[in-house]
Amino acid sequence: QVQLQESGPGLVKPSETLSLTCDVSGFSISSGYYWTWVRQPPGKGLEWIGTLYHTGTTYYRPSLRSRVTLSVDTSKNQFSLKLISVTAADTAVYYCARLWTEAFDVWGQGTMVTVAS
Amino acid sequence: QSALTQPASVSGSPGQSITISCTGTSGDVGNSNLVSWYQQPPGKAPKLIIYEVRERPAGISDRFSGSKSGNTASLTISGLQAEDEADYYCCSYAGRSTLVFGGGTKLTVL
Numbered sequence: 001q002v003q004l005q006e007s008g009p010g011l012v013k014p015s016e017t018l019s020l021t022c023d024v025s026g027f028s029i030s031s032g033y034y035w036t037w038v039r040q041p042p043g044k045g046l047e048w049i050g051t052l053y054h055t056g057t058t059y060y061r062p063s064l065r066s067r068v069t070l071s072v073d074t075s076k077n078q079f080s081l082k083l084i085s086v087t088a089a090d091t092a093v094y095y096c097a098r099l100w101t102e103a104f105d106v107w108g109q110g111t112m113v114t115v116a117s
Numbered sequence: 118q119s120a121l122t123q124p125a126s127v128s129g130s131p132g133q134s135i136t137i138s139c140t141g142t143s144g145d146v147g148n149s150n151l152v153s154w155y156q157q158p159p160g161k162a163p164k165l166i167i168y169e170v171r172e173r174p175a176g177i178s179d180r181f182s183g184s185k186s187g188n189t190a191s192l193t194i195s196g197l198q199a200e201d202e203a204d205y206y207c208c209s210y211a212g213r214s215t216l217v218f219g220g221g222t223k224l225t226v227l
Contacts, residue, residue: 044220045120045218046155046223047165047218048216059214061215102153102210103169103208104153104155104208105165105174109166
């Protein structure tokens with residue numbers, strides 16, 4: 001059974017960098033599939049952030065491309081999100097998910113990140 | 118990359134059928150069979166219920182069905198049950214390896 005678990009700081013100061021990691025269990029990232037990040041601001045809808053393949057190929061939401069970096073560590077079977085220069089607008093629940101035929105078939109439980117001083 | 122358009126809310130009584138629409142453009146829904154739907158109960162992570170417009174993952178009830186016509190995709194839930202009360206989101210491939218979600222629809226079972 002594939003499981004995903006997000007981890008990282010729950011509070012980030014404005015202008016600093018948000019860093020999250022997604023640990024994957026029950027499946028080797030190196031075996032394939034695409035891996036993604038999705039966020040959901042409080043009381044709002046879902047927003048795709050970006051996708052990466054185990055080879056390191058990445059695809060980003062155009063409006064976030066200048067601030068976001070996705071990376072993968074196959075030795076730890078995890079992938080990561082870095083978002084620089086955060087503002088209050090980046091406050092959200094962040095989910096990692098597996099992407100299969102352009103559908104998110106396995107999700108983590110989500111982690112709340114608040115941007116505040 | 119604009120969000121797909123969904124009604125903010127829909128409601129129905131137990132046993133009835135409801136349909137949630139998801140309207141995009143020729144750049145996303147209209148040009149792709151990679152449309153998916155998600156069910157999100159309050160405080161929980163989303164769950165995939167439809168992929169590739171009309172396909173159901175293993176374990177998803179056949180009360181959930183998907184379709185598409187032109188730039189609009191639709192999710193129909195038949196035999197409405199109290200447990201179906203949740204937020205529902207559509208998502209479409211939007212070209213150049215990007216994805217776009219709908220704004221979400223709150224389903225209330227009366």
